[in-house]
Amino acid sequence: MEIKVVRKVLGVNDTVAAENRRLFEEKNVFVLNLMSSPGSGKTTLLERTLERIAPEIRTAIIVGDICTSRDADRLARTGVPVVQVNTDAFGGDCHLGAHVIREALAEVDLDAIDLLVVENVGNLVCPAEFKLGEHARVVVLSVTEGEDKPLKYPLMFRVCDAAILNKVDLLPHLDYDPDAAERYIRDVNAEMPVFRLSARTGEGMDGWLDWLRRARKP
């Protein structure tokens, strides 16, 4: 019975996600859902990404957190429109749902942008189950997290279209094998592009930005 309830919640979510998607198509806005565990560096990655793609690609961001507007405050300094969603207004959810995105869209001028990035709540589990109407999903891992995360959180790696291995500037100080991490990612999702980069130093950003530019123009 509990499982039935969960299925119903997911069914409702999918319906709203499909409505969001139709709106995005109509407005010709490419939507990216960025997911990761807490502290893998999504916000820093977005700061560096915005520096490189603006004003070429007009971007807005929806940031999901349970509480606080810290990430939104950081991103607002880039000059890009940012909407903060706090899921504690929606029961403290551990993920963003399609209905939350629909409400946040009231604050976004879709006619004025080409790209909408959703920075999801930091969590490798639940966000993978909830479609938002996005065109692409990207998972960010940090090289400080251990190589085996793709095996332990396979759904996240199955539903994503690209993976970023962030904080490679720390590799000399870690017992971490990025080749093993990449192998584990491919065990779960054989075709997954993997970008090794450091959002802090800017190393390796080009591959990721090329992918983003290409993904936006199908």
Add this chain to the structure above:
Amino acid sequence: MEIKVVRKVLGVNDTVAAENRRLFEEKNVFVLNLMSSPGSGKTTLLERTLERIAPEIRTAIIVGDICTSRDADRLARTGVPVVQVNTDAFGGDCHLGAHVIREALAEVDLDAIDLLVVENVGNLVCPAEFKLGEHARVVVLSVTEGEDKPLKYPLMFRVCDAAILNKVDLLPHLDYDPDAAERYIRDVNAEMPVFRLSARTGEGMDGWLDWLRRARKP
């Protein structure tokens, strides 16, 4: 209505947690629920902890993961009894529930141990909501994660009895202020003991082990 369903699930969980707790009291076993985001180093911390407290404190471990037995395999090498729970058998849950612990207890000889450690699924959100019948909860943070996690995931820091700031050996290579992290923890939970340590190098383990020994003898 969705919220009502969640409340009902939590109510059932609390009932089973209370039953687990009665069993732990009866058997005189101290139970610790260890939580964190993915990759903060729970398993390495447990390996180092077991090296230091065995055979003085007879310990068993229940390890929760969505998939794989990688953490259990690592911990089994310490010679301590380990039970792996894969939540994909319970709908791929993002946390351990009290009923899952009850089932896992069938594999644990409570008469032969003093301490049971539950290594929860790596997730800073959902595990905070589900009591297991434990006596104490500990959250592990990594200094690679950003100082503001306590503000962004306050429930986790509110329900826990101690916090561990792991991987301090990496501090020289990071833009991370451990004093700020500690202040944010205390903003959420004023009395929280915080242990700065490196499970990799062993630095700072003494404070944590002292706390664990004292917590076990109320």
